[in-house]
Amino acid sequence: MTTVSKEAAGPAPAGPGTGSGPFLSVRDLHVRFSTEDGTVRAVDGLSFTLERGRTLGIVGESGSGKSVTNLAVLGLHDPRTTTITGEILLDGRELTGAPERTLEKLRGNKMAMIFQDPLTALSPYYTIGRQIAEPYRKHTGASKREARERAVEMLEKVGIPRPRLRADDYPHQFSGGMRQRAMIAMALVCDPDLLIADEPTTALDVTVQAQILDLLGELQQEFGSAIILITHDLGVVANTADDILVMYAGRAVERGPVREVLGAPRHPYTWGLLRSMPSLRSDPDAALHPIPGTPPSLLAPPSGCPFHPRCAFPPEVPGGPERCARERPELPEGRGAACHLTAERKRELWAAGGRPPGRGDGRGAWETPRTSGTGSGTLGVPRPGRGESDR
Numbered sequence: 001m002t003t004v005s006k007e008a009a010g011p012a013p014a015g016p017g018t019g020s021g022p023f024l025s026v027r028d029l030h031v032r033f034s035t036e037d038g039t040v041r042a043v044d045g046l047s048f049t050l051e052r053g054r055t056l057g058i059v060g061e062s063g064s065g066k067s068v069t070n071l072a073v074l075g076l077h078d079p080r081t082t083t084i085t086g087e088i089l090l091d092g093r094e095l096t097g098a099p100e101r102t103l104e105k106l107r108g109n110k111m112a113m114i115f116q117d118p119l120t121a122l123s124p125y126y127t128i129g130r131q132i133a134e135p136y137r138k139h140t141g142a143s144k145r146e147a148r149e150r151a152v153e154m155l156e157k158v159g160i161p162r163p164r165l166r167a168d169d170y171p172h173q174f175s176g177g178m179r180q181r182a183m184i185a186m187a188l189v190c191d192p193d194l195l196i197a198d199e200p201t202t203a204l205d206v207t208v209q210a211q212i213l214d215l216l217g218e219l220q221q222e223f224g225s226a227i228i229l230i231t232h233d234l235g236v237v238a239n240t241a242d243d244i245l246v247m248y249a250g251r252a253v254e255r256g257p258v259r260e261v262l263g264a265p266r267h268p269y270t271w272g273l274l275r276s277m278p279s280l281r282s283d284p285d286a287a288l289h290p291i292p293g294t295p296p297s298l299l300a301p302p303s304g305c306p307f308h309p310r311c312a313f314p315p316e317v318p319g320g321p322e323r324c325a326r327e328r329p330e331l332p333e334g335r336g337a338a339c340h341l342t343a344e345r346k347r348e349l350w351a352a353g354g355r356p357p358g359r360g361d362g363r364g365a366w367e368t369p370r371t372s373g374t375g376s377g378t379l380g381v382p383r384p385g386r387g388e389s390d391r
Ligand SMILES: Nc1ncnc2c1ncn2[C@@H]1O[C@H](COP(=O)(O)OP(=O)(O)OP(=O)(O)O)[C@@H](O)[C@H]1O
Pocket: 033, 035, 040, 042, 060, 061, 062, 063, 064, 065, 066, 067, 068, 069, 298
């Protein structure tokens, strides 16, 4: 299978019935859970947009709100314990507060999700073919026979050998990679306009991972779907997505075109993510550089910039370090980062390796990695100090 060139693909033409705005528009989204311990502010004022035919990569450490955001788009949170405010417009239609009946019609039909673990999404009691055919029948009114044919066709499309025969298998008779493909077939059976893939390849080995990502790209070209790809792997985003949204503590801290964000990141958290990635081309004995500390509790998120308890750069901020603990930096529209550092200082700091000034001894969490060669990291992700210049 061939890798689809995202730049060549570009945004697909808008389909019939499309509003004038972006295909998916999320504005000032807040998702809160009521728990015995208090209110969890899992998503706190998140905004982003996505066009048809484009892929948005969402990255961030565990607990940053990636899955909660997308489950909110699909309307899959328990309304008894979840409060959702803000705007989620899909093709101009408001999803926040929409009745369950409306969301049910849209799920699987207009929007679909590929989950991290296929075993949780596939029922062990029904054949693979039936599980793909059922949503098709439900959403299109097709006959059993037509739906079965459609399921076989989809299994063939996702690369399952002898699909007519294998459609009668149960999930346990499929390998992990095949189950993932079957789940993709299930998600795509109604040609959804929006596909959300939540860590779709984490459990797979690297070869199968590449095949699945190629497959998503090919299917996107065929159906013109908008894709949200949630992953921990910046290399996957570098190779697959058009745009990237970096999340921290339920907020977007940086966003923009993938090449710009990974080539010239503007947020200390993004620098930390890039510095913590292993590189195929770096010295194998070189230490990795994890971001110090842990993500904050969302029961009581830090004041000001949520990253300030872990950030080494507040002394560089105009107005003094206490500004970071006091004042919440806003994320500007379009390409940008939510950080009080000046644009010029961000450029200088990134060019110097994304580490605090005066720590060039190669020790500690923020030292410059010992890179060699072209400065490109795993799967083409740039290393600190080697990217394109900030604009
Ligand atoms: N139903 C819930 N009730 C209470 N808290 C929740 C609930 N669902 C998620 N959370 C909390 O919301 C936060 C964001 O969770 P989310 O699952 O979106 O993280 P994530 O970025 O997807 O992480 P990962 O990379 O580990 O999948 C976490 O602190 C999580 O514990």
